[in-house]
Amino acid sequence: MKKHINIPIFIPHVGCPNACVFCNQRKISGHARFEKYAVREELERAFSTVDGTLPTQIAYFGGSFTGIDRDEMEALLRLAGEYIDGGLCESVRISTRPDYIDREILELLRKYRVRTVELGIQSTDDAVLRACNRGHTAQDSFRAAALVKEYGFELIGQMMVGLPASTAESERQTALNICRMGADGARIYPTVVFAETALAEMTANGTYQPLTEESSVLRAANALAVFLENGVPVIRLGLQSGEALESGDGVVAGGYHPAVGEMAYSVCFRDMLAASLGQMETAGRSALVRAHPSDVSKVIGQRGANRNDLIGRFFLKEFRVVADGGAVKNHPTVSLL
Numbered sequence: 001m002k003k004h005i006n007i008p009i010f011i012p013h014v015g016c017p018n019a020c021v022f023c024n025q026r027k028i029s030g031h032a033r034f035e036k037y038a039v040r041e042e043l044e045r046a047f048s049t050v051d052g053t054l055p056t057q058i059a060y061f062g063g064s065f066t067g068i069d070r071d072e073m074e075a076l077l078r079l080a081g082e083y084i085d086g087g088l089c090e091s092v093r094i095s096t097r098p099d100y101i102d103r104e105i106l107e108l109l110r111k112y113r114v115r116t117v118e119l120g121i122q123s124t125d126d127a128v129l130r131a132c133n134r135g136h137t138a139q140d141s142f143r144a145a146a147l148v149k150e151y152g153f154e155l156i157g158q159m160m161v162g163l164p165a166s167t168a169e170s171e172r173q174t175a176l177n178i179c180r181m182g183a184d185g186a187r188i189y190p191t192v193v194f195a196e197t198a199l200a201e202m203t204a205n206g207t208y209q210p211l212t213e214e215s216s217v218l219r220a221a222n223a224l225a226v227f228l229e230n231g232v233p234v235i236r237l238g239l240q241s242g243e244a245l246e247s248g249d250g251v252v253a254g255g256y257h258p259a260v261g262e263m264a265y266s267v268c269f270r271d272m273l274a275a276s277l278g279q280m281e282t283a284g285r286s287a288l289v290r291a292h293p294s295d296v297s298k299v300i301g302q303r304g305a306n307r308n309d310l311i312g313r314f315f316l317k318e319f320r321v322v323a324d325g326g327a328v329k330n331h332p333t334v335s336l337l
C-alpha cells in the first residue's frame with residue numbers, strides 16, 4: 001500500500017437508516033452534524049496545511065458514504081474531483097457498509113476517481129452481527145469485498161473487538177477472513193460504549209460486559225497478530241482521538257485508551273519473541289533483539305514489561321534491543337549472545 005496523507009471529512013450518520021447497538025456517529029467523529037456547505041471550507045483549510053510531499057487522498061469517513069442521498073454523494077465526489085483536477089490530491093477514499101456495495105455503486109465510485117474503499121465489516125460471525133443489530137450478514141461482507149477487489153479498488157477491512165456475543169476466537173477468524181478477502185489494509189477498533197446508544201443500555205442492565213483497558217489490549221493484540229502473520233498492514237488500531245473522546249464526553253465504558261495500539265503491538269512483539277526464544281537454550285544467556293527503530297519502545301514494553309517478562313520466563317542474563325534501520329517493521333528478531 002502506498003504511503004499517503006488522508007484529508008478526513010466526517011459525514012456522520014447521514015443516510016444511515018440502521019441502528020447498530022454501538023453506534024453514535026456524532027460522538028465518534030467529534031462533529032455534531034454534517035454540514036454539506038462546510039466541506040469545501042474544511043478542504044480548503046486542510047489543503048493549506050499539506051506540504052505536498054506525499055500523495056494525498058480526500059477521505060469521506062464517518063457514515064455509510066454510499067448510502068447517502070445520491071445527489072449529495074455525487075456532489076461530494078465532484079467536489080473532491082476539483083482538487084484532483086487542480087493537482088492538489090490524487091484520489092478519494094470512502095468508508096461504507098458491505099450491504100451498500102453493488103456494481104452500480106462501484107461504477108460510480110470509479111468514475112469519480114475513488115481509489116480506496118473501506119468496508120465496515122466489524123465481524124464475520126453472524127451471531128455477533130445479529131447481537132449488534134448490524135442489519136447485514138457475513139455473506140454481505142464476503143460478497144462486497146470480492147466486488148471491491150474485482151473492480152480494482154484498494155480494500156481496507158474494518159473490524160471491531162469486544163462486540164456483544166464476540167469471542168477472541170471469532171475475532172481471530174474475522175481477521176483471517178479479512179486477510180483472505182485480499183484486503184490491502186485493516187483497522188481494528190476495540191468497542192467503546194458511547195452514551196445514548198443501545199450498548200450503553202445493555203451495559204447498564206448487565207447484558208453486555210464492556211472491555212476493560214487490559215482486555216481491549218489483549219483482544220486487539222489477538223486480531224493484530226493475525227494481520228501481522230499474513231502481512232496485511234494495520235493502518236489504525238483504536239479510535240482516532242477526537243474532540244468528543246478527548247474531553248471524555250459521551251464515553252461510558254470500553255476500549256478507549258490512547259495507547260491501546262502501542263500496547264497491543266507490544267503484546268504481539270512479546271509473543272513473537274517468546275515463540276522464538278522457546279526454540280532456544282536460553283538459560284543464563286543474553287538475548288539480542290533487532291527491531292525497526294519505530295518498534296523499539298514496543299519491544300521493550302511499557303515500563304520494561306516485556307523485557308522483565310522475557311528475562312524471567314527464559315532465565316536470560318540480559319535482554320538487549322538494538323534499533324536497526326534495516327530490520328523489517330513489525331517483525332523484531334532475536335538471537336543469543
Ligand code: SF4
Nearest residue numbers: 016018019020023063
Ligand atoms: S451502519 Fe454505520 S453509521 Fe449506521 S448505525 Fe451502523 S455504525 Fe452507525
